[in-house]
Amino acid sequence: ELVNSAILAKRGASASQNIAYEAVVLQANNMDLSFPRQLFVNGKFVNGRGKPIVSVNPHDESVICSVESASIEDVDEAVKAAKKAFEEGEWSKISARERGALLFKLADLMEQHKEELATLESLDSGAVYTLALKTHVGMSIETWRYFAGWCDKIQGATVPISHARPNRNLTMTRKEPIGVCGLVTPWNYPLMMLSWKMAACLAAGNTVVMKPAQTSALTALKFAELSAKAGIPPGVINIVPGSGSITGNAIVNHHLVRKLGFTGSTEIGQMIMRSCADSNLKKVSLELGGKSPLVIFEDADMQQAVRLAMSSVFFNKGENCIAAGRIFVEERILDEFLDRVVAETKKIAIGDPLNRGTSHGPQNHKAHLDKLLEFVEKGVKEGARLVYGGRRLDRPGFYFEPTIFADVRDGGFLATEESFGPIMIVSSFSSNDLDKVIARANATEYGLASGVLTKDISRALRFAEKIDAGTVFVNTYNKTDVAAPFGGFKRSGFGKDLGQEALNEYLKTKTITIEY
Numbered sequence: 001e002l003v004n005s006a007i008l009a010k011r012g013a014s015a016s017q018n019i020a021y022e023a024v025v026l027q028a029n030n031m032d033l034s035f036p037r038q039l040f041v042n043g044k045f046v047n048g049r050g051k052p053i054v055s056v057n058p059h060d061e062s063v064i065c066s067v068e069s070a071s072i073e074d075v076d077e078a079v080k081a082a083k084k085a086f087e088e089g090e091w092s093k094i095s096a097r098e099r100g101a102l103l104f105k106l107a108d109l110m111e112q113h114k115e116e117l118a119t120l121e122s123l124d125s126g127a128v129y130t131l132a133l134k135t136h137v138g139m140s141i142e143t144w145r146y147f148a149g150w151c152d153k154i155q156g157a158t159v160p161i162s163h164a165r166p167n168r169n170l171t172m173t174r175k176e177p178i179g180v181c182g183l184v185t186p187w188n189y190p191l192m193m194l195s196w197k198m199a200a201c202l203a204a205g206n207t208v209v210m211k212p213a214q215t216s217a218l219t220a221l222k223f224a225e226l227s228a229k230a231g232i233p234p235g236v237i238n239i240v241p242g243s244g245s246i247t248g249n250a251i252v253n254h255h256l257v258r259k260l261g262f263t264g265s266t267e268i269g270q271m272i273m274r275s276c277a278d279s280n281l282k283k284v285s286l287e288l289g290g291k292s293p294l295v296i297f298e299d300a301d302m303q304q305a306v307r308l309a310m311s312s313v314f315f316n317k318g319e320n321c322i323a324a325g326r327i328f329v330e331e332r333i334l335d336e337f338l339d340r341v342v343a344e345t346k347k348i349a350i351g352d353p354l355n356r357g358t359s360h361g362p363q364n365h366k367a368h369l370d371k372l373l374e375f376v377e378k379g380v381k382e383g384a385r386l387v388y389g390g391r392r393l394d395r396p397g398f399y400f401e402p403t404i405f406a407d408v409r410d411g412g413f414l415a416t417e418e419s420f421g422p423i424m425i426v427s428s429f430s431s432n433d434l435d436k437v438i439a440r441a442n443a444t445e446y447g448l449a450s451g452v453l454t455k456d457i458s459r460a461l462r463f464a465e466k467i468d469a470g471t472v473f474v475n476t477y478n479k480t481d482v483a484a485p486f487g488g489f490k491r492s493g494f495g496k497d498l499g500q501e502a503l504n505e506y507l508k509t510k511t512i513t514i515e516y
């Protein structure tokens, strides 16, 4: 009851001149925010038939608002709207260049509203505002611009085939959109995960039904409003918040959805791939979990090593799919490395993500915080040395101390499981045996990212060649870019986001052969 009246008090009139919705109106970060809380289907904000979701601010555990959620019927309506938009709507009639112009306009609107989007992301996900502005929102805008530029450059080929003499033959290929695509994304970079997938999907000419993670759905809905303002035709973008088990599952199993793009855990990814096969053999791409190794050799610059190791683990409070899940430090520099990392970790400014001086915010939601506490407990039980942190902070909000474990043995829980939180897991190695440390770094079922810090170019290149991971960082970490393909190997999934390669995930090739 209390929750409901708080939500009602916050609701105001429609915020947009262009599109009507029940707005949540609030003040935060010295600005007035106004954003939707309903499903976005066929160009309109509508209530859902599912159980509403309560959106919680992880900084102080207060309720931000209640978000409508989509039932199986709501998903069906969204998919049918997307199908109609794909087959008969304005989207199917405009040229690729006009499509690009619309996506550029959307990116411009996101830029105009970037402070609002970043504030909302910060409130809803606990991301530090300055990071949300630069990465969560900033990279999202870049992604839209990058793929907007691709729209009129997607082209097939002419292929020399053998002639049916005495006639002649010509074969050409067309790169065509697949149709209605479903997207399901996680909560760590809510708007950025949406953008990485949806920008490529729409640039290719598809239409989309997208489910954001239920714990952090607000920026996806604000984005929906901006897409309508940009003039993206109704039905092209449909956003349906809800739970994975109902809403997500309804998208994955829908017979009219022909492609499913997923980012999330390996466990759910495996289930989704099975459902994609069983429902209608829909094409699928999966960006899943990781346990990325970072190997630091004795010749690495110590100050840079400390800085990169910390950001490889603590960036976005560890809620980072490419976070370095294991750090191997050369035995001769291990003690100095640990001393310096602990000293620097003590200085991390933890607190309200909206304060400009903060560098580390709360974990995304309560269940995740509890999982991290359990993770630490299991690590201690298996005998690893807890060097620093490991506790919940004694204050409201889902705050967890940045944590450092050392003396972690291969093959155990800490060495193999992903925490998805700010937990540094350090083991040592001897650089006399390069192949051995590479083998240890590869001893994981995951293969998302990896890193190596050394001045020795041969060692770095050998590592880059032998490591079984979709991304290798040499003397840097977390350096992703909209133009560089991103995706995992092994149980980290398959298919690429970003770069030209991402377009292939949302295109099909048609071969046309002519005789003359």
Ligand code: TAP
Pocket (backbone or CB within 6 Å): 184, 185, 186, 187, 188, 211, 212, 213, 214, 215, 242, 243, 244, 245, 247, 248, 249, 252, 263, 264, 265, 266, 268, 269, 271, 272, 287, 288, 289, 290, 320, 321, 418, 420, 448, 488, 492
């Ligand atoms: P998941 O639990 O897998 O959730 C991801 C999304 O799938 C959420 O929207 C979730 O809905 C939905 N979902 C859950 N069950 C489903 C089902 N049966 N059918 C359809 N959809 C379903 O992961 P998470 O806890 O949100 O995210 C953490 C994981 O994501 C980590 O393992 C991390 O490594 C991975 N991740 C990977 C990457 C890349 S790029 N590889 C990027 C970010 C995160 P709810 O709203 O109900 O949760």
